[in-house]
Amino acid sequence: MKTLLDARSRRHGISYLLGMGPLLVILALLIVLPLGMLLYASFVDSPPNPGAGLGKLTWENFNFLSTSAGRDSVKNSLIIGVGATALATIFGGSLAWLAARSDVPLRPFVYLAGVLPLFVDSLVGTLAWTVLAAPTSGFINLILAASGMPTLNIYSVGGIVFVLALYYAPFIFLLVHSALVLVDSQLEEAALVAGASPFRVVTAITFPVVAPALIGGMLLCLMLTMENFPVPMILGTPARVNSLPTTIFQFMSSSPARANEAAALGLILTLFMLLLLFGHTRFIQRRDYATVTGKGLRVRRTRLAGWRWVALSFSVLYMLVSVVLPFAALGVVSMRVDRYISSASELLGGDWSLVRVSAMVADPDFRKAAYNSLVAALVAAVLGATLYFWISYVRYRSSLRGRKLLEQISMLPVAMPAMVLGLGYLWTWTLLPLPLYGTLMILSLAFVSRFAPQGVRSVSASINQISPDLEDAARVGGAGRLRSVLEIIVPLMRTGLGATMLMVFILSIRELSVAIFLYSPDSFVLSILVFTKWVGGSFADAATISLLYSLFLLLITLAGRRWLEGAERA
Amino acid sequence: MKLEIEHLRLAYGDVEVVKDLSIFVKDGDLLVLLGPSGCGKTSTIRAVAGLEEPKSGRIVVGDKVLFDGAIGVNIPPNKRDMSMVFQSYAIWPHMTVGQNVEFPLRMARVRREERAERVDAALQLVGLGGFQKRRSIALSGGQMQRVALARALVVEPSVLLLDEPLSNLDAKLRDELRFELRELQQRLGVTTVYVTHDQDEALALGDELVIMNHGEIIQRGRPDDVYRRPGSAFVARFFGTVNQWQSKVAAVTDEHTIINGVGSLEQFVVAGNYGTVGTNVSVSIRPQHIRLSRPGECDAELLEHAVIGSVVLARLLGTRIRYRINIGAGTTIDVIGGAESGQHFFDVGDPVVVELPGDSLFVHPIAATDVSTSEPSSTSTRSDR
Known part of the structure; x- marks a missing residue:
């Protein structure tokens, strides 16, 4: 028996060296160690720099959270995350349903509208939106002012929520769309036969059936928007609105750097992510809809009747706001010879080069x-x-x-x-x-x-x-x-x-x-x-x-x- | 080359799938491993191929020890000189037919010119001459099976392992290929282990048959012997269709045992001793061994175990007819009769005399735990050996 054990451990020893050993070392260096460093830095009084030695254990790095600035950054992160997710769900969810389950005209276009913003970097989109909706000089505001309407201010929590929602809606769109395509139409037909109105069918059958995909998409979106750095950085700084990521950046770029406090905030943000992830896993475990794995051979499309053109206009508007207008704005700034535009009438005129x-x-x-x-x-x-x-x-x-x-x-x-x-x-x-x-x-x-x-x-x-x-x-x-x-x-x-x-x-x-x-x-x-x-x-x-x-x-x-x-x- | 498996044990985690299994296959023989799915037959040949690592035991081919748990020998699959045909054929879709068959030769470092010749010969052997350049994804199921076979035979393996190679084909092609396979195996004289859950294949192919269940050997022998003399209720039920009932020994005489009957049949009288009064037994009879006649046609006194029933179902299956007959007390019995002209033909509702000849009855004592085995869900408590 002893020889048998020896033989087995020897064989496993070799495969370990070849398979697991290097992988564990690599993953430790690439993932575990950086996470460990963050944990360590959160609880000591000096950053882990070469030659600095071990720091003293302390809770002081978390004190910032009890200041009003600290509370604000947590509160803003939550408002930004929840708000952007809610809005992105409206954009992405309705476009997904239109493209997958309705008789909206130009369905391929609606699908394109749903995915295209994915290819716009949120950094680029944000810069473009500052060109479009900065308080007085923004192009849209020039037009609004010229027609006597109230102007927009993109440098605000609302602006951050709006821009994030525009560029994170595609995540929800993709997840919900692929689930909707797979829903067996017979489930909906059964409800119709049972006397439900088409609207009731959508709210009582279709969306509950794709709920796992929808909730999964929302949680993903919540995580991505809460940790997003460039959007609140660019849109929040002029308005003095800070979120957790922007505060981390400011701590690191202040002099001297407040590295340990940045680590502590990073840890808080990570804990939020873990909490969301845990919630997601629990949710997925409790619901397992076999119906969504159907073949989706025959897809029944809800008739929108008079609403068809409203739905299409919504899709066109989303595409305009998320892709077309931002790039047009960047184009104007890059290619108009005189780039200072002070009134709506100057927008399209002038020399270009x-x-x-x-x-x-x-x-x-x-x-x-x-x-x-x-x-x-x-x-x-x-x-x-x-x-x-x-x-x-x-x-x-x-x-x-x-x-x-x-x-x-x-x-x-x-x-x-x-x-x-x-x-x-x-x-x-x-x-x-x-x-x-x-x-x-x-x-x-x-x-x-x-x-x-x-x-x-x-x-x-x-x-x-x-x-x-x-x-x-x-x-x-x-x-x-x-x-x-x-x-x-x-x-x-x-x-x-x-x-x-x-x-x-x-x-x-x-x-x-x-x-x-x-x-x-x-x-x-x-x-x-x-x-x-x-x-x-x-x-x-x-x-x-x-x-x-x-x-x-x-x-x-x-x-x-x-x-x-x-x-x-x- | 001869293949010896001694005291093989194999487990996935805590689940033991092969329990102390020993098998010997003579050089050039074909052994069939037959059993229901999950019985450990595929795990056994995967262990022979080196694809699973046993917990203990020994596997020897010719004089070469491939696995020995006691001294820590475990030759990797690529050094075992074996060939295997998988249930899914495992034809590599990114290679042509020729490249698929050539692969084992390349691995064995055979010279290029010789490789081409041998690929050609192997494809000829399975009736696919000239298929070298074909894309393998454009093949039919039968052709894929032949390519898999050519790939297995191109290297003259020490042992050929076949894992349900015909189960993905339609019935007619299966029949055809079964005999081709047997003929080829005998011509080449290659030692072969053939895994299947199909009793017809087991009967048609093997020199020797091993029936497995729950990781253990239940019975072994020549296929026709096992068919004629099933050693247990499980083998009778699994190998060939049977009518099977649980019953009890009612009385014992010097030479006969009297067993409680089924339906309106009062009792079975069978030669031999099957235990004391009250022993649980199973009684089985194959549908084709049951004789049917019209009431009054024969003298009922001369018939053995005769009972009057009525036809519930009659279905023509080509040359034969399958009946289901109610023999009273909620019991039905399946019967297969000839459909040639001149034979009796019974309609649904007809009264019919059912005769169960005593020498066609199989009686097996069963352990108390075996009573429930007709329900697949409760088979985990089995303990028959």
């Missing part, structure tokens, strides 16, 4: 930022896909002990606000004796951590579509583990892996909040450049870069999709 745009393209800072963005995102995509694949493979295709732990660790960043992850990275990599701090590599690694939950989930879904028999057949046919992975699994997953890489690439290029504490004069990226230009008061430059940056993202997305479709057909 591409001088400022081409000057920006030639600008060395812009070129460097674009190059850095590309490299950092590309490295993140390749490293990320490799790591996510490795985790998914060990999780779903091995029997190594602790494989579920790998997945759980890689899901942790869901609850880690981007700024918190950035803070954790800052301290982890200044302390570790690896010369990575201030390099592009640190940004790439932070992106890999940040998008680990989405990445691991998407690679796992793809790996689980491949029958284990296909790999077993290669093993019995004489191929070793690595060989069967390289010759069978990876080629079969090329579309899934490609899609994951593209996702990480695009998300990385857009990421601002993680990078904000990690960039150096040599390693700034496009999103950082836009932000620093805005902080430095060069609004027009920020607008021009935003325009180029969005164009760049659009091209990459289109090219990536083409490439993926090609891979699918091959």
